[in-house]
Protein backbone atom coordinates (compact mmCIF):
# COMPACT_ATOMS: atom_id res chain seq x y z
CA UNK A 558 0.00 0.00 0.00
CA UNK A 559 1.30 3.46 -0.92
CA UNK A 560 1.68 6.07 1.78
CA UNK A 561 -0.02 9.14 0.34
CA UNK A 562 1.81 12.38 1.08
CA UNK A 563 -0.19 15.54 1.81
CA UNK A 564 0.84 18.62 -0.21
CA UNK A 565 0.48 21.50 2.22
CA UNK A 566 -0.44 24.51 0.06
CA UNK A 567 -1.27 26.60 3.11
CA UNK A 568 2.28 26.27 4.52
CA UNK A 569 3.85 26.78 1.07
CA UNK A 570 1.79 29.94 0.51
CA UNK A 571 2.73 31.31 3.96
CA UNK A 572 6.43 30.85 3.21
CA UNK A 573 5.98 32.47 -0.18
CA UNK A 574 4.16 35.48 1.31
CA UNK A 575 6.91 35.96 3.93
CA UNK A 576 9.54 35.95 1.16
CA UNK A 577 7.47 38.38 -0.92
CA UNK A 578 7.21 40.78 2.00
CA UNK A 579 11.01 41.06 2.01
CA UNK A 580 11.08 41.55 -1.78
CA UNK A 581 8.40 44.26 -1.59
CA UNK A 582 10.36 46.11 1.12
CA UNK A 583 13.53 45.96 -1.03
CA UNK A 584 11.57 47.19 -4.08
CA UNK A 585 10.15 50.16 -2.15
CA UNK A 586 13.60 51.04 -0.80
CA UNK A 587 15.11 50.91 -4.27
CA UNK A 588 12.37 52.74 -6.21
CA UNK A 589 10.43 54.77 -3.64
CA UNK A 590 7.27 53.25 -5.14
CA UNK A 591 4.77 51.11 -3.21
CA UNK A 592 3.15 48.47 -5.46
CA UNK A 593 -0.63 48.97 -5.49
CA UNK A 594 -3.30 46.32 -6.13
CA UNK A 595 -6.85 47.42 -6.97
CA UNK A 596 -9.62 44.84 -6.50
CA UNK A 597 -13.10 45.39 -7.92
CA UNK A 598 -16.06 43.53 -6.45
CA UNK A 599 -19.47 43.84 -8.09
CA UNK A 600 -22.45 42.56 -6.10
CA UNK A 601 -22.81 40.65 -2.85
CA UNK A 602 -21.74 37.07 -3.57
CA UNK A 603 -20.70 35.91 -0.06
CA UNK A 604 -17.75 33.72 -1.17
CA UNK A 605 -16.41 36.51 -3.42
CA UNK A 606 -16.69 38.99 -0.52
CA UNK A 607 -14.52 36.68 1.63
CA UNK A 608 -11.91 36.23 -1.12
CA UNK A 609 -11.75 40.00 -1.71
CA UNK A 610 -11.38 40.69 2.01
CA UNK A 611 -8.54 38.14 2.24
CA UNK A 612 -6.84 39.64 -0.82
CA UNK A 613 -6.94 43.11 0.75
CA UNK A 614 -5.62 41.84 4.09
CA UNK A 615 -2.76 39.83 2.57
CA UNK A 616 -1.84 42.69 0.20
CA UNK A 617 -1.39 45.02 3.19
CA UNK A 618 0.52 42.35 5.16
CA UNK A 619 2.96 42.06 2.23
CA UNK A 620 3.63 45.81 2.47
CA UNK A 621 1.72 46.75 -0.70
CA UNK A 622 -1.14 49.23 -1.09
CA UNK A 623 -4.64 47.76 -1.33
CA UNK A 624 -7.36 49.68 -3.15
CA UNK A 625 -10.86 48.16 -2.92
CA UNK A 626 -13.83 49.18 -5.06
CA UNK A 627 -17.20 47.70 -4.21
CA UNK A 628 -20.03 48.29 -6.69
CA UNK A 629 -23.66 47.26 -6.12
CA UNK A 630 -25.06 44.21 -7.96
CA UNK A 631 -27.13 46.61 -10.15
CA UNK A 632 -24.05 48.48 -11.41
CA UNK A 633 -24.16 48.79 -15.18
CA UNK A 634 -21.55 47.48 -17.57
CA UNK A 635 -20.59 51.06 -18.45
CA UNK A 636 -19.99 51.87 -14.78
CA UNK A 637 -17.71 48.85 -14.37
CA UNK A 638 -15.81 49.68 -17.59
CA UNK A 639 -15.43 53.33 -16.52
CA UNK A 640 -13.94 52.21 -13.18
CA UNK A 641 -11.49 49.84 -14.91
CA UNK A 642 -10.39 52.64 -17.29
CA UNK A 643 -9.82 54.99 -14.35
CA UNK A 644 -7.67 52.32 -12.63
CA UNK A 645 -5.73 51.77 -15.88
CA UNK A 646 -4.86 55.47 -15.85
CA UNK A 647 -3.92 55.65 -12.14
CA UNK A 648 -0.12 55.49 -11.69
CA UNK A 649 -0.50 54.35 -8.05
CA UNK A 650 -2.25 51.18 -9.28
CA UNK A 651 0.11 48.49 -10.67
CA UNK A 652 -2.31 45.56 -10.58
CA UNK A 653 -6.05 45.38 -11.33
CA UNK A 654 -8.29 42.44 -10.54
CA UNK A 655 -12.03 42.17 -11.15
CA UNK A 656 -13.43 39.46 -8.88
CA UNK A 657 -15.31 36.69 -10.74
CA UNK A 658 -18.06 35.69 -11.16
CA UNK A 659 -19.65 38.97 -12.24
CA UNK A 660 -23.45 39.45 -12.13
CA UNK A 661 -25.15 37.92 -15.20
CA UNK A 662 -25.98 41.23 -16.92
CA UNK A 663 -22.30 42.14 -17.20
CA UNK A 664 -20.15 40.82 -20.06
CA UNK A 665 -17.11 39.47 -18.18
CA UNK A 666 -15.04 39.14 -21.37
CA UNK A 667 -15.60 42.82 -22.20
CA UNK A 668 -14.54 43.83 -18.69
CA UNK A 669 -11.39 41.65 -18.75
CA UNK A 670 -10.51 42.98 -22.21
CA UNK A 671 -10.59 46.55 -20.86
CA UNK A 672 -7.92 45.93 -18.20
CA UNK A 673 -4.49 47.20 -19.29
CA UNK A 674 -2.55 43.94 -20.00
CA UNK A 675 0.44 45.36 -18.08
CA UNK A 676 -1.77 45.63 -14.95
CA UNK A 677 -3.67 42.36 -15.55
CA UNK A 678 -2.42 40.51 -12.45
CA UNK A 679 -5.05 37.77 -12.97
CA UNK A 680 -3.52 37.02 -16.38
CA UNK A 681 -6.99 36.73 -17.94
CA UNK A 682 -6.56 39.32 -20.73
CA UNK A 683 -6.25 37.76 -24.19
CA UNK A 684 -2.87 39.45 -24.62
CA UNK A 685 -1.50 37.62 -21.57
CA UNK A 686 -3.26 34.35 -22.54
CA UNK A 687 -1.74 34.64 -26.04
CA UNK A 688 1.73 35.47 -24.74
CA UNK A 689 1.59 32.42 -22.43
CA UNK A 690 0.44 30.23 -25.34
CA UNK A 691 3.40 31.21 -27.54
CA UNK A 692 5.96 31.06 -24.73
CA UNK A 693 6.53 34.80 -24.20
CA UNK A 694 6.78 36.49 -20.79
CA UNK A 695 3.23 37.00 -19.52
CA UNK A 696 1.28 37.68 -16.36
CA UNK A 697 0.11 34.12 -15.64
CA UNK A 698 -3.25 33.20 -13.98
CA UNK A 699 -2.72 32.72 -10.26
CA UNK A 700 -4.36 29.35 -9.57
CA UNK A 701 -2.53 27.49 -12.39
CA UNK A 702 0.74 29.17 -11.38
CA UNK A 703 0.20 27.96 -7.80
CA UNK A 704 -0.50 24.40 -9.03
CA UNK A 705 2.77 24.26 -10.96
CA UNK A 706 4.74 25.62 -7.99
CA UNK A 707 3.31 22.88 -5.75
CA UNK A 708 4.05 20.24 -8.40
CA UNK A 709 7.67 21.34 -8.83
CA UNK A 710 8.13 21.45 -5.07
CA UNK A 711 6.76 17.89 -4.81
CA UNK A 712 8.33 16.27 -7.87
CA UNK A 713 11.29 18.40 -8.93
CA UNK A 714 11.50 18.31 -12.73
CA UNK A 715 8.17 17.61 -14.47
CA UNK A 716 9.81 16.87 -17.83
CA UNK A 717 8.38 13.90 -19.68
CA UNK A 718 5.57 13.24 -17.20
CA UNK A 719 2.01 12.51 -18.41
CA UNK A 720 -0.27 15.25 -17.09
CA UNK A 721 -4.06 15.05 -17.37
CA UNK A 722 -6.00 18.23 -16.58
CA UNK A 723 -9.73 17.61 -16.10
CA UNK A 724 -11.53 20.89 -16.90
CA UNK A 725 -11.04 23.33 -19.78
CA UNK A 726 -11.91 26.72 -18.25
CA UNK A 727 -10.11 29.87 -19.39
CA UNK A 728 -9.06 30.67 -15.83
CA UNK A 729 -7.62 27.29 -14.79
CA UNK A 730 -7.66 24.36 -17.25
CA UNK A 731 -6.36 26.04 -20.41
CA UNK A 732 -3.59 28.15 -18.81
CA UNK A 733 -2.55 25.19 -16.63
CA UNK A 734 -2.18 23.02 -19.73
CA UNK A 735 0.08 25.73 -21.24
CA UNK A 736 2.20 25.93 -18.09
CA UNK A 737 2.61 22.15 -17.93
CA UNK A 738 3.65 22.11 -21.60
CA UNK A 739 6.23 24.75 -20.74
CA UNK A 740 7.55 22.29 -18.11
CA UNK A 741 7.86 19.62 -20.86
CA UNK A 742 4.96 17.48 -19.65
CA UNK A 743 2.88 15.48 -22.13
CA UNK A 744 -0.48 17.15 -21.57
CA UNK A 745 -4.05 15.94 -22.05
CA UNK A 746 -6.81 18.51 -21.51
CA UNK A 747 -9.88 16.43 -20.66
CA UNK A 748 -13.45 17.66 -20.18
CA UNK A 749 -17.10 16.66 -19.87
CA UNK A 750 -17.19 15.21 -23.41
CA UNK A 751 -13.96 13.19 -23.08
CA UNK A 752 -14.61 9.52 -23.87
CA UNK A 753 -13.76 7.07 -21.06
CA UNK A 754 -12.54 9.77 -18.67
CA UNK A 755 -11.54 7.25 -15.94
CA UNK A 756 -9.18 5.48 -18.38
CA UNK A 757 -7.67 8.80 -19.51
CA UNK A 758 -7.10 9.81 -15.85
CA UNK A 759 -5.47 6.43 -15.09
CA UNK A 760 -2.67 7.32 -17.57
CA UNK A 761 -1.66 10.37 -15.55
CA UNK A 762 1.51 10.76 -13.54
CA UNK A 763 0.05 14.18 -12.66
CA UNK A 764 -3.73 14.34 -12.34
CA UNK A 765 -5.47 17.69 -11.93
CA UNK A 766 -9.12 18.12 -11.02
CA UNK A 767 -10.38 21.53 -12.16
CA UNK A 768 -13.92 20.78 -13.18
CA UNK A 769 -16.01 22.15 -10.29
CA UNK A 770 -17.92 18.92 -9.56
CA UNK A 771 -17.77 17.59 -6.00
CA UNK A 772 -15.65 14.42 -5.74
CA UNK A 773 -16.16 13.51 -9.39
CA UNK A 774 -12.68 11.98 -9.71
CA UNK A 775 -12.82 8.64 -7.88
CA UNK A 776 -9.98 6.73 -6.21
CA UNK A 777 -9.90 4.05 -8.92
CA UNK A 778 -9.32 6.74 -11.60
CA UNK A 779 -5.90 7.43 -10.07
CA UNK A 780 -2.74 5.65 -11.23
CA UNK A 781 -0.91 4.25 -8.18
CA UNK A 782 1.76 6.74 -7.08
CA UNK A 783 0.38 9.64 -9.16
CA UNK A 784 0.53 13.21 -7.88
CA UNK A 785 -2.98 14.65 -7.58
CA UNK A 786 -3.74 18.38 -7.52
CA UNK A 787 -7.30 19.26 -6.57
CA UNK A 788 -8.40 22.72 -7.74
CA UNK A 789 -12.09 22.21 -6.90
CA UNK A 790 -13.68 24.15 -4.04
CA UNK A 791 -17.24 22.84 -3.74
CA UNK A 792 -19.58 23.64 -0.87
CA UNK A 793 -21.80 20.65 -0.10
CA UNK A 794 -24.19 19.66 2.65
CA UNK A 795 -23.05 16.47 4.37
CA UNK A 796 -25.28 13.62 5.63
CA UNK A 797 -25.23 15.37 9.04
CA UNK A 798 -26.87 18.44 7.44
CA UNK A 799 -23.74 20.52 7.96
CA UNK A 800 -22.01 22.43 5.15
CA UNK A 801 -18.44 21.52 4.22
CA UNK A 802 -15.91 22.06 1.46
CA UNK A 803 -14.85 19.23 -0.82
CA UNK A 804 -12.67 19.15 -3.91
CA UNK A 805 -13.18 17.57 -7.33
CA UNK A 806 -11.33 14.45 -6.13
CA UNK A 807 -12.72 11.88 -3.67
CA UNK A 808 -9.98 12.60 -1.13
CA UNK A 809 -10.51 9.60 1.18
CA UNK A 810 -10.58 7.15 -1.76
CA UNK A 811 -7.28 8.61 -3.02
CA UNK A 812 -5.49 7.68 0.21
CA UNK A 813 -3.21 4.71 -0.31
CA UNK A 814 -3.36 5.12 -4.11
CA UNK A 815 -2.03 8.62 -4.91
CA UNK A 816 1.63 9.30 -4.19
CA UNK A 817 0.77 12.82 -3.08
CA UNK A 818 -2.40 14.95 -3.02
CA UNK A 819 -3.51 18.49 -2.17
CA UNK A 820 -6.28 18.73 0.44
CA UNK A 821 -9.36 20.96 0.19
CA UNK A 822 -9.23 23.33 1.97
CA UNK A 823 -5.54 24.08 2.51
CA UNK A 824 -4.14 22.97 -0.85
CA UNK A 825 -4.34 25.01 -4.03
CA UNK A 826 -6.69 27.74 -2.68
CA UNK A 827 -4.13 29.61 -0.52
CA UNK A 828 -1.66 29.58 -3.44
CA UNK A 829 -4.06 31.69 -5.52
CA UNK A 830 -3.67 34.80 -3.35
CA UNK A 831 0.09 34.26 -2.78
CA UNK A 832 0.58 34.15 -6.59
CA UNK A 833 -1.61 37.25 -6.99
CA UNK A 834 0.76 39.16 -4.69
CA UNK A 835 3.76 37.84 -6.65
CA UNK A 836 2.13 38.94 -9.93
CA UNK A 837 1.46 42.41 -8.49
CA UNK A 838 5.13 42.87 -7.60
CA UNK A 839 6.14 41.57 -11.06
CA UNK A 840 3.71 43.99 -12.73
CA UNK A 841 5.03 46.92 -10.65
CA UNK A 842 8.64 46.03 -11.56
CA UNK A 843 7.82 45.84 -15.26
CA UNK A 844 5.95 49.16 -15.19
CA UNK A 845 8.96 50.94 -13.73
CA UNK A 846 11.52 49.59 -16.21
Ligand SMILES: Nc1nc2c(c(=O)[nH]1)N[C@@H](CN(C=O)c1ccc(C(=O)N[C@@H](CCC(=O)O)C(=O)O)cc1)CN2
Pocket residue numbers: 608654655656657658679699700790802821822823824825826827828829830
Ligand atom coordinates in the same frame (compact mmCIF):
# COMPACT_ATOMS: atom_id res chain seq x y z
N1 LIG B 1 -10.65 37.53 -10.57
C1 LIG B 1 -10.62 36.30 -10.03
N2 LIG B 1 -11.74 35.73 -9.62
C2 LIG B 1 -11.69 34.46 -9.09
C3 LIG B 1 -10.46 33.78 -8.94
C4 LIG B 1 -9.29 34.42 -9.41
O1 LIG B 1 -8.16 33.86 -9.36
N3 LIG B 1 -9.41 35.67 -9.93
N4 LIG B 1 -10.42 32.56 -8.29
C5 LIG B 1 -11.57 32.09 -7.55
C6 LIG B 1 -11.68 32.61 -6.15
N5 LIG B 1 -10.44 32.91 -5.42
C7 LIG B 1 -9.80 34.06 -5.68
O2 LIG B 1 -10.33 34.99 -6.22
C8 LIG B 1 -9.99 32.08 -4.34
C9 LIG B 1 -10.58 30.88 -4.08
C10 LIG B 1 -10.19 30.12 -2.96
C11 LIG B 1 -9.19 30.58 -2.11
C12 LIG B 1 -8.82 29.83 -0.88
O3 LIG B 1 -7.87 30.19 -0.22
N6 LIG B 1 -9.59 28.81 -0.53
C13 LIG B 1 -9.44 28.13 0.74
C14 LIG B 1 -10.81 27.79 1.28
C15 LIG B 1 -11.58 29.07 1.56
C16 LIG B 1 -13.01 28.82 1.98
O4 LIG B 1 -13.22 28.37 3.09
O5 LIG B 1 -13.90 29.14 1.17
C17 LIG B 1 -8.70 26.81 0.53
O6 LIG B 1 -8.85 26.19 -0.54
O7 LIG B 1 -8.00 26.42 1.47
C18 LIG B 1 -8.59 31.78 -2.40
C19 LIG B 1 -8.99 32.52 -3.50
C20 LIG B 1 -12.84 32.49 -8.28
N7 LIG B 1 -12.83 33.87 -8.65
